[in-house]
Amino acid sequence: MRISVLDVIFDFFSDNMWWIQIFAVLLLFRFVSWVMDKMNNGKLEIGDGWWGPGSKPHTPEDESIRPFKVETSEEEINDLHQRIDLARFTEPLEDIRFHYGFNSNYLKKVVSYWRNQFDWKKQVEILNKYPHFKTKIEGLDIHFIHVKPPKPPAGHKVKPLLMVHGWPGSFFEFYKIIPLLTDPESHGLNYNQIFEVICPSIPGYGFSEAAHKQGFDSVATARIFYKLMSRLGFQEFYIQGGDWGSLICVNMAQMLPSQVKGIHVNMCFISNGTFFILMSLLLGRWFPWLFGFRERDVQLLYPAKKIFSSLFRESGYMHIQATKPDTVGCALNNCPVGLAAYILEKFSTWTNPEYRYLEDGGLEKKYTLDDLLTNIMIYWVTSSIVPSQRFYKENLGQGIGTKKHDKMKVFVPAALAAFPCELLHCPETWARKKFKNLCSYTHMPQGGHFAAFEEPLLLAEDIQKFMGIIQKK
Known part of the structure; x- marks a missing residue:
């Protein structure tokens, strides 16, 4: 009996139709993700705003920086x-x-x-052991601490680093990490990078005045913090954040790709590559290599039901506050x-x-x-x-992922410190959907959501590693 080539091909497809369908679906999702990525390459507009009481006055805003004491x-x-x-x-x-x-x-x-x-x-x-200041920006009294190195080593360029907190934290979260970044030698650390650290309070948090009008979001905060850095005389600077601080820093990088020389985050808001993320979460346990998952990613993501049960258990506050x-x-x-x-x-x-x-x-x-x-x-x-x-x-309030910046990517040099007890683990392949110039991704050995407060040494070391990578480029 003669078997034609067509018969062989037909039998192959008949026997492997299930796998072929899966492969076709994956290709489709890859293509859709690629198209959507190409559609979101823009730059976030800086804009302007007024968040003080009443109408914006016609007189110029007082840009003086005033010492403040708790x-x-x-x-x-x-x-x-x-x-x-x-x-x-x-x-x-x-x-x-x-x-x-x-x-x-x-x-x-x-x-x-x-x-x-x-x-x-x-x-x-x-x-009060660190210097506190206030300044008016867009009608709000903005509070911040500004810590300079007490004795910068000769030959080392001091890098300005903006560090932004989240909820329910405050600028106080950074008190343990500040000396590791500004004065590492006095703490027995042999770091190559020296920083002066600026930690503002998000408006409405702590000693920063709250907005008097609706609509004050992360983009408005990013713009205000850019104006703060500019007012302090920094035309180029680095930024770091977790929780809301991560999103605010992302918005700053989207808004000011020339001024922001590097962004380091310890939490990643995943809003790009939704199709890819969904498929990788569904199939990544069986085909981790196909989605770039490492063994540690599989350990932290699966069984997938633990992610959904954790999000359900821990997100009640968010529904109320939103x-x-x-x-x-x-x-x-x-x-x-x-x-x-x-x-x-x-x-x-x-x-x-x-x-x-x-x-x-x-x-x-x-x-x-x-x-x-x-x-x-x-x-x-x-x-x-x-x-x-x-x-x-x-x-x-209008839904997750509905704002323009949610789908936009970040092109400045970026780093993610992935702490194992973070609210949602973000594998490197997911992070690269958002950060197109991801220079450093670290599976941290321990720690959770409040990284600077809980594991200041680990976070400081990862910031140092990231800055070293940038410097070599």
Whole structure:
């Protein structure tokens, strides 16, 4: 019996139709992703804005930079203590640990320490160990700290580095990493790069004035921080951020590709290459090589159901703050104990999701109560919990990935430090969909969402590595 070539081809396709269909679908998704990438190569417009009260005045804005000092008073402390004394606690369920949120048994311990041992005046002195300043930009009083190297080594060019925090953090997150970047030699570190560090407070957070009008989002923040750097005399600079700080830095890089010489992030907002990411998440466990996944990526991403269960478990706050921030904010702004529980719960599970299995939420494994309560106090004394939550509504109120910058790429030299306990792991192949000049990608050995606060040495080392790569180019 003679078998024709056509018969062989027909039999091959019949026997392998399932794999051929998968391959065709993958090719289609690759093509669609390529087309969409090509469509989003633009530059983000800088624009302008006015976020102060009333109409923008006709007179030029005062561009002076004023020294600022964090202060407190007996009245402020007494008011806090009175409110703490009136707190009501609900008994937790048996063996509940942190599965329902902040365990109220441990909360009593934290509150007792806050009321009887925590020394806010001492912490104010610590806050003031770095120089603070304020300046008016687009109608808002912008707060920042600016730390210069005490003794820059001869022959080393000092690099300006803007570091941007997120929610529910503050500029205080960077207090441990600043000396490692500005004065490494005094801390026993042999770094080749020396920085002067600028850490602003996002408007509406801490000591930066909140916007008085709707629409103040990450793009507006990026523009204000660019104006801040320009006002400080920096025409070229480097930027670093996590959480909202990551998005703000991305917007700055999209807006100012000539001025931003490098961007380092420890959280990646994934909004490019959606088709590729979806397919890689569905099939990457079986075909990791096809999507560029490393063994560590597979460990952190699968089983995929853990991603969705984690996002469901940890994103309730986001839905509230992106829709009705003022409602829950009213309660938090009036009750310090409620504010502490609401914020500190994030420092538990966002540092390590496994900490929810512990009675104390693992809070004191990586932080001291003094450090944690200092961050809480920054929110409390400035009444900034409500405007900080509004930032979610301004950025996410119309849906995730709906803004122009969400689909735009970043072309400046970039680095991602991927900490294993971050809220969502971002493989290098995903990051390259956003950062087209990704010079450094590091699987960090440990750490979670609050990298600078939790693992300052690891983050400083990765920033140094990135700067060394840029310097060699």
